[in-house]
Amino acid sequence: MSMERIATALDRVSAALRRKPQAGIHDDAAATARWDGxxxxxxxxxxxxxLLTDMPAEIGGEDGAPTPGWFMRAGLASCAVTRIAMAAAAEGIRLETLEARASSRSDTRGMLLIPEADGSAVPAQPLEIALHVRIGAPGVPAERLRTLVEWTARCSPVGCTVEQPMPLALHVDVAS
Known part of the structure; x- marks a missing residue:
């Protein structure tokens, strides 16, 4: 889709949501994961x-697909790129380069419930996470592009979820 078509679509949806804000609230598509052995x-x-996930051979997987954690980072990076492209389209900026690299650092002990030597818990989530964005647009000052990226970080759904997590409602059904 061209940047002009994206900008037009965004204008149309924004106008509709300003008239009927409640129309913006919806259930997101669910992801159902099934054990595949x-x-x-x-x-x-x-x-x-x-999509398929697997774990590295070192912890019993077959390393036949990316890990669930990699898909979390992929979601973060792709959501950032999508939101930046939307903002650029809305502002009439013709992007030439746009990529985001999401990286993290983890301690596998947390996933395996192996405590620190003092008995304290090791976190299962990443210890740190980073997003590096590379952006370029001919004739657009670097500061404007930096501001665009920083501004969109505040309204990227996956980025906001990573940065400001909410409680997980866990429901368990035991199959008979």
């Missing part, structure tokens, strides 16, 4: 899309 999962989208 070993440490593999098959994750299904209601529209038929699917």
């Amino acid at each position: 070993g440490l593999r999962t098959r994750v299904l989208h209601d529209a038929g899309h699917e």
